[in-house]
Amino acid sequence: MTTRPRSPSPDPPGPLPIRRLQECVINRIAAGEIIHRPASALKELIENSLDAGATSLRITIKDGGMKLLQIQDNGCGIRKDDLPILAERFTTSKLSAFSDLSRLTTYGFRGEALASISYVAHLTVITKTKSDTHAWKATYADGALVPSKPGTTADPKACAGNEGTTISVENLFYNTPTRLAALRSSSEEYARILDVVSKYAVHNPHVSFTCKKVGSPAPDISTPSSSTVKQAIRLLYGQTIAKDLLHTKISSTTRGSPAHDSAGSDVEEEAGSWMAEAHFTSAHYQAKKMVLLLFINHRLVESSRMKRALEAVYTGILPKGALPFIYLSLQIDPRSVDVNVHPTKREVHFLNEEAIIERISDAVQTALVGQNQSRAFEYQASKTLLTDGITELRKDKGKGKERTTDDAGDASSVNASENAIRSSLPSLPVVKKTLSHHKVRTSMQDRTLDSMFPVLNSAQQTDKASSSGTAVDMTHSQSTSRPVKEIRESVCYLTSVRQLRQAVIKGKHHRLSEILEKHTFVGIVDMHQCLSLIQHATKLYLVNHGALAEELFYQLGLRQFGNLSRIKLDPPPSLRTLVTIAINAEQGVERSRLSKPEIINCIVETLMEKREMLNEYFSLSICANGNVQSLPLLLKDFTPNLDKLPLFLMRLGPQVNWTSEKDCFDNIFRELAYFYVPEPLLPGSNALTTTEDDAEGKAVKWQIQHVLFPAMARYFVAPKSLLDRDVVQVANLPDLYRVFERC
Template structure:
């Protein structure tokens, strides 16, 4: 309706303006300062440094969300100051507004501890050198609170060393939205280590220790008497420290208000990293500046190859009268005068130093690719090993001449250019320990052990007593699985998420691997060879991800695995519920649980049939299942377990989560192997010794059939369709051997 033409339209009446409650104001302010555990730690470290501490110890639990404790040996806090310690705008750094122009400490507003007390349980143990004992105080919402009910709020005397120990527990307990966004405790702990690492580099004379609660050894530990290069070596590695360059730049006249000095450590042209490491301290305060970072990265544009990045540390000291530190709630940014001129002079000094130390660079190249992009050897095979007589390969390399090209780096004004000197060296020889020896005709692990006749395995699968089990064909033409056409935005988003989460190197291993053999079917372990490396993989985890992606690929257009005769849904769910004994965790009886699951599936049988080809008749018979991969038959002993899990494990209230969780359960059903504790529907249950022996033979033949499916159906399908996510690298892939490393072992013998 057009507001201009509608005569009955009335503008909304203004709402009254109300003053917010003090507790709400404080909680909003706390959210602006304490974003995550790492930002709280930064404030606490700066307080410790302001107190003159020479030793700082940090203890973390669950990424700082459960516990974040920092202990220092600074000057401590007087007992008389403890009652207002956690109130807003209480500070010892400022008395008038003009003090901001001369501020030389980290903190000055007095909001850090106040903010923490509003979003966590805060406690302080502190002792000054003049007091005979330490005092413990607890805070909530900026005020002192008793440690236990019935006690007074006064700080209690206790044992303690000189200095202060601040403990933050249950961070964001009263802000559930913020807490739910920080569930990845590993990432939060990495951020904490990153903050500590940067402060340890800038303060090499101060000891920093960081460890997880309950851990015996710290994850970060620096001594109290070291230099910046030594700290870089301990925290970033020798590869960074050995390529460090150092330069200092200043304005010239230290008496003017616009005076400044800077000290920079940065890597030369021989160091390359995938990501820029940039540490910026202005007046000893850790800050961020995208403008300065881009300018310093620009120095390397003509020096490093595309995609390579340097390490840079810059300590900038500016007259406090030229710096505005009060421009960001967390003091993450500062503004200062003549920023562009200062940045330009620093970049010019970096360029001059790089030109001085990089007159000649050496690039190594490989003339024959033998495969493998997952790992790069740190040591090239052309180097002579100490204490060894030259081998035949090394002698041939000397006769062939140099295998490296030198690129001189020339200076022209303030810009650099790389001049390529063409090398006409002979092709580099590929040595025995770098040759890939694979052939599809080679024997696998399975061929080295006696097995039953393959036809017996197939006959066994054909005569399985489980209803609806299709036969396994030994030879079949692989048919392309085309992606179904789907206009649902939820399905499209799930498909695009798979593409974005694809790990290129792991996917390349699967595409070009050579299958070696199955190590253990119960533990789902198999061996793959890729290039000169041997990998032990969890084929169960890979198969689950494959079937999930195949289900998403064929959404709405599944082939059907017909069950003849169709088993009753309720009976299958009863079998699974009895086996799982799920009634222990709920007040419902087993019969009520079964009825609820059956009702859920029956009420959605039209949707299940249309999208997933899971056909359930009106009288409760399971007529067909979705067939994800041609010639692959899932273990139908897992069918009751699969149908039971569809009730509680699938989110039926959200379209995207419904499709995602259903496909995950379907993929889990398709993973090879039996379900632990699941009754076997196709095997006899007699306990006689003859039947037990017969069951053992059937299990052996079934295991051989499963092995055949894994090798000849699953792994070829992974090679063709699986976009491996990075999560599989965590625990499901292990490199067990590398040919060059094995040669080194034999050379020592």
């Protein structure tokens, strides 16, 4: 057999020469980092006007800002001598030395806004200072002065004008067609402009803002120069938001609860003084999209960590999918803030960010809880006043009398008095009568399944329970378990973890999640088969709390990735000993090609090799001598069955794909969730043995009822797969009434 000779491979190409980019190319590349769209150009111009001390800003837009973007202010103006270098890069009146960055209190400081605009648009400036007798007009292109008309000089020209500055940006992105084609429609770009203007108008209520389209008779935004933040929010975002606004202030010197004193002192000592002011909606307001106006040292910025923390505050207050409106102004010592981390100044970094965010979140949560409590108290007091007043009137007017002509007059006076009481409380809602088939008769003291067993054993107790029972509306029943401590999502930039978290959200079954969120725990049916009963509205469900718990603990592990609490083991057991126990108890090991000692060595060596990663990301601490010092704590007040610890450590060896980051994290959290699942202590025993009645069994049942199910109600994102066999509807009250009616 002959083979075809290979053709000689071509020589690899040589290195390309390095060239110095032309100045115009450099400047256009830099302009693309600052000016993304008309709204970003307007943001830079608004900040320049505010730095100039303007109290009035008039903004005019044409074709979404792509044809014309004009802003007129009454600030201090620009000196004529500074106009030649106004649009050059890195020309600024805010800085003279690098050390000035640590004392910066202005919006702009790099001198790139007007330069960037001049490279991608036609820029015209008309300005007049207080000392000038007339205004000056200058036209710029590519950072330099250019003639406004052919045949004239490029020098600034005298013209009529008011004190302040008027900047006109025409034909934005005329020389970058790709950027121009990437923009949205003019209406969408104009909506972005209105959003930017609205946010700065709320933060600067002492400044008058006006924004309109060219040719429009009335402005789309118009705010006075002497208003408050709340008035600006009412004017720009509507009365619906304004009427439900709460307000709070907090600073580095504010002392909250004792639990936060230590955090507050750290911030005060290390980061200097800071102060925050927040206007946020109460539990009455619900929107589909969160609106967050965040200003740090008067800069409009974004902070994903702050946003997630504030969203977490509202998680237990608003229904699923409902989001708030929040305006937050944070002022920090300039020495603690680094503003030079983003070309558009959209992001800033500051010291002790986590501690400050936690203090602000706690203050917002305290205000929300206080508002909710006061609202409930006033409603109950008014309702009691209404019923007591009518009752007293009836007693006084109709006591011991037979109905006569005079009694009819008394009855009319009673009705008039009742109407007077009702009219004095017009805000009370009309309570609709609940039909019988939407109620269930139960005990006022306890409604769990366990409380019903003693009743079944005594006829006397049955009669007593029946006489003291009351009809309770099932559609409004709530869980009485202790509140779950806030479990905040850790900040993680690993793509693998973010993909796993996104997969959990994507697989959510909304109806099942709602059932578990608003359920009422009824009782444990069978500990050994992990079966429990829960109620939602008028329906009763049989659930496999083991399967639900496994998925819940997996999600809690992902939620706290890299920030898990620890369960310390004292004394710390030997890793090798625990793995040996599990291998000896495992069936089928004999069929492996490796002997038991070889399997044990392989697992122990793998875990010892990965112990630094396990400690950092999962709080699973294994010291150098091979002792297990701590385990991850996924849920406070819930202790896993440590009898399963040998099995958990043994499975980490063969069940985890250590070669893929995403698979590795997913496998470890799955094994950790399996370790946490509440299972019977004696799997082979009968369901009616004393296991459920001893101290250990009662402790497990207490954890399931008072810790596990409340955590499900707050944090569980239920997947659709649970509907196949782990959640089954067993009863529906209206259907039961139909059965009784036939009988």
